[in-house]
Amino acid sequence: MPQRAQRSALSRLWGQPRVRAAIWQVGTGLAVLTALLWFQGNLAANLARRSLDLGIDFLWGPASFELGDNPVGYVAGDSFLLAFAAGLGNTLQVAAIGIALTACTGVAVALLRLSHNPLTAGAAKLYVEIARNTPLLLQLMFWHQLIVRVLPGPRLAWTPLPGVFLSNRGLIVPVLGWQPAFGWALAALALGIVLAMMAQRRIAWLLPVLLPLGALAFAQPMAFDVPVLRGFNFAGGTTLSPEMVALVWALVFYQGAFAAETIRGGILGVPKGLTEAAASLGLSRAKATRLVVMPLALRIAIPPLTSQFMSLTKNSSLAVAIGYPDLVRVSNVAISETGRAVECIVITLAVYLVLSLATALAMNGWNARLLQRGT
Amino acid sequence: MNASPRPPPPTNIAPLQRVRSLFFASVPNGVATLFMLWLLWQIVPAAWRYFVTDALTAPADIKQCVQAGGFCWSFVQDRWRQILFGTFPYAEHWRAGLACVVFLSLIVVTLLALGAPTGQRRMRLVGLAWAAGLALIAALMYGGVLGLVRVPSRLWAGLPLTLMLAAVGTGLGFVLGVALALARREGPPLIRWLAVAYIEFLRGVPLISLLFVASILLPLLLPLGVDVDKLVRTQLAFALFFAAYMAEALRGGLAAVPQGQKDAASALGLGWWRMQWLVVLPQALRVVVPSLVNIFIAAFKDTSLVVVISMMDLLGTANIARSDAAWWGLYIEPYIFIGAIYLCGCTAMAAYSRHIERRMAKGAA
Numbered sequence: 011m012p013q014r015a016q017r018s019a020l021s022r023l024w025g026q027p028r029v030r031a032a033i034w035q036v037g038t039g040l041a042v043l044t045a046l047l048w049f050q051g052n053l054a055a056n057l058a059r060r061s062l063d064l065g066i067d068f069l070w071g072p073a074s075f076e077l078g079d080n081p082v083g084y085v086a087g088d089s090f091l092l093a094f095a096a097g098l099g100n101t102l103q104v105a106a107i108g109i110a111l112t113a114c115t116g117v118a119v120a121l122l123r124l125s126h127n128p129l130t131a132g133a134a135k136l137y138v139e140i141a142r143n144t145p146l147l148l149q150l151m152f153w154h155q156l157i158v159r160v161l162p163g164p165r166l167a168w169t170p171l172p173g174v175f176l177s178n179r180g181l182i183v184p185v186l187g188w189q190p191a192f193g194w195a196l197a198a199l200a201l202g203i204v205l206a207m208m209a210q211r212r213i214a215w216l217l218p219v220l221l222p223l224g225a226l227a228f229a230q231p232m233a234f235d236v237p238v239l240r241g242f243n244f245a246g247g248t249t250l251s252p253e254m255v256a257l258v259w260a261l262v263f264y265q266g267a268f269a270a271e272t273i274r275g276g277i278l279g280v281p282k283g284l285t286e287a288a289a290s291l292g293l294s295r296a297k298a299t300r301l302v303v304m305p306l307a308l309r310i311a312i313p314p315l316t317s318q319f320m321s322l323t324k325n326s327s328l329a330v331a332i333g334y335p336d337l338v339r340v341s342n343v344a345i346s347e348t349g350r351a352v353e354c355i356v357i358t359l360a361v362y363l364v365l366s367l368a369t370a371l372a373m374n375g376w377n378a379r380l381l382q383r384g385t
Numbered sequence: 386m387n388a389s390p391r392p393p394p395p396t397n398i399a400p401l402q403r404v405r406s407l408f409f410a411s412v413p414n415g416v417a418t419l420f421m422l423w424l425l426w427q428i429v430p431a432a433w434r435y436f437v438t439d440a441l442t443a444p445a446d447i448k449q450c451v452q453a454g455g456f457c458w459s460f461v462q463d464r465w466r467q468i469l470f471g472t473f474p475y476a477e478h479w480r481a482g483l484a485c486v487v488f489l490s491l492i493v494v495t496l497l498a499l500g501a502p503t504g505q506r507r508m509r510l511v512g513l514a515w516a517a518g519l520a521l522i523a524a525l526m527y528g529g530v531l532g533l534v535r536v537p538s539r540l541w542a543g544l545p546l547t548l549m550l551a552a553v554g555t556g557l558g559f560v561l562g563v564a565l566a567l568a569r570r571e572g573p574p575l576i577r578w579l580a581v582a583y584i585e586f587l588r589g590v591p592l593i594s595l596l597f598v599a600s601i602l603l604p605l606l607l608p609l610g611v612d613v614d615k616l617v618r619t620q621l622a623f624a625l626f627f628a629a630y631m632a633e634a635l636r637g638g639l640a641a642v643p644q645g646q647k648d649a650a651s652a653l654g655l656g657w658w659r660m661q662w663l664v665v666l667p668q669a670l671r672v673v674v675p676s677l678v679n680i681f682i683a684a685f686k687d688t689s690l691v692v693v694i695s696m697m698d699l700l701g702t703a704n705i706a707r708s709d710a711a712w713w714g715l716y717i718e719p720y721i722f723i724g725a726i727y728l729c730g731c732t733a734m735a736a737y738s739r740h741i742e743r744r745m746a747k748g749a750a
Contacts, residue, residue: 035576038575039575052606052608055608056605056609125414126407127414127418127421129408129418142731142735143686143731143732144731145686145687145689145727147689147690148720151700152724155716156717159716324592325591327591328593328693338593351601355594355602359594365589366585366588
């Protein structure tokens with residue numbers, strides 16, 4: 011103990027973990043605060059020199075740029091706020107289509123890779139290696155050039171399915187116009203879900219499927235707007251721009267390979283004993299896959315899959331490189347039109363951040379529910 | 386007394402039967418096989434025609450290439466140096482090439498050292514190699530010493546730029562990532578909260594928007610008259626971005642170190658810093674080596690995003706080559722060429738990462 015007595019009061023204070031933690035926290039907090047204030051001061055000086063100010067009033071002013079087709083119906087002359095909404099709408103639209111297609115691709119390729127057939131397994135592996143080991147932006151530009159320059163014009167368009175045309179003008183598909191019958195079908199769907207939840211029987215979940223179908227059959231909508239070639243372009247149907255086709259295709263091609271590997275990992279992660287138990291119960295291989303392996307595999311694979319879907323959403327921002335009007339592109343155009351770089355970039359960052367955090371929260375909730383249920 | 390196992394029963398399955406069991410075991414399997422054969426029948430001859438029969442080599446010009454309709458090797462032979470080194474002065478290309486070689490050897494040495502059961506001494510050697518290598522690369526690229534012509538950084542382009550953004554970005558990101566992961570796991574509440582906020586923020590936004598922050602917003606946040614080189618700003622953005630992912634990977638590694646190890650270190654009288662440095666981090670790092678390699682692969686691919694802020698990495702130089710007037714009419718050749726480069730690099734690293742993972746799994750079993 012003589013040694014301890016010699017230590018000064020200060021070093022004794024430093025020796026207490028709680029004091030040390032407090033000092034560290036105060037120090038870090040001050041450093042971060044100073045840095046933020048410094049940035050803010052610099053920003054104010056820079057803006058003052060360029061006689062700019064900060065504010066989001068410009069969002070209500072008219073924007074003069076065109077964005078092409080978008081889900082919110084923005085046209086040049088509408089407000090910047092609507093332009094941002096259009097960009098976000100485009101981002102979400104691409105993300106939704108991309109996620110759905112990626113999930114299908116992922117499951118299919120994972121099953122192909124696991125098949126005992128060397129031909130399919132090899133082909134799936136080749137696809138996965140090529141898609142994962144080249145940059146997404148490179149793939150995106152490659153597909154975009156391929157569509158815009160190498161595909162034939164509308165007159166010689168490819169028709170993989172009747173009514174579907176792929177040409178250098180993009181993908182043209184038939185659409186179902188909005189008809190009153192859909193309203194009835196939606197109402198029937200809602201009614202079906204409510205009834206099924208009240209019934210608490212598994213068989214009752216057929217109701218939300220059967221009721222809308224019944225409503226559709228009763229109201230008979232089915233008036234497809236099928237595109238036809240008129241002169242040098244198509245009339246009717248709906249046109250997905252070459253940029254959108256390239257973007258969705260590249261995102262699905264790239265992210266599908268990652269999803270496939272995750273799902274394959276999930277399937278391989280299911281203990282072998284369970285597959286054998288399923289076989290010994292007399293389940294066929296297909297049935298065992300559907301009833302035993304996939305539910306367990308998805309439980310393993312869903313958390314990483316969610317983060318992959320999130321990165322697909324973030325990666326859709328590469329659209330800016332080929333000129334598809336997503337959120338980032340709208341923000342860039344708005345910056346060049348108004349000079350309000352700070353506001354536009356902060357809006358973009360905030361929107362993506364909210365999307366990510368919302369997904370993460372939903373995922374945590376889902377995980378907690380799984381853990382609660384145990385098995 | 387004979388303990389050796391009996392040999393397996395002879396497998397005298399006829400070759401034909403073997404083929405049947407592999408390719409036509411069931412109806413869906415047979416359909417898949419037939420479909421794949423049809424696909425191969427469509428793709429292989431077309432690819433052969435594109436890359437071999439219809440492809441033209443050296444003396445062919447753009448007209449002949451377009452007419453033949455195949456891959457224009459002649460274009461690659463003519464323009465490979467511009468694609469690899471871009472705007473770097475033509476006479477000095479050897480310097481950029483040498484810098485690439487140094488970078489590649491540094492990366493290979495680091496990967497080998499990471500894959501080997503680590504020792505502190507070896508990592509110190511790797512650190513020294515990086516210091517020396519980076520100095521050499523800086524001398525080669527920037528010039529101004531040993532009679533080399535000075536080349537400003539805005540002329541750096543192509544493969545050296547790609548390698549630099551990826552390697553230096555992940556290197557700095559790693560250091561910051563270790564600090565963040567430790568702060569998140571061990572720090573007092575405020576520090577932990579700051580680390581979590583940083584990690585979640587950077588993982589929640591796309592890399593592209595961070596690059597815009599670096600190229601547009603950062604100059605506004607620096608004092609008047611201070612002009613930081615665009616390359617430095619971009620490099621910093623990459624480092625900050627990958628640090629968040631490194632921290633997230635390291636979190637798993639730190640969690641895998643048993644509490645007993647820390648207790649033992651405390652019992653030996655090690656303070657917090659020495660405990661982390663000597664006991665915790667070496668074990669945590671060993672677990673996450675495959676994830677770190679995967680982050681590096683992602684970084685190598687993601688550096689291509691700098692074309693969006695008009696920097697000329699490998700993809701940028703390929704774009705320039707595509708819009709070259711002398712070769713106008715070729716659209717996908719440059720992409721196939723650099724795609725092959727990326728594919729070789731990433732496939733090799735991914736295979737190595739899987740190799741380490743397998744060896745670790747075997748060691749754990």
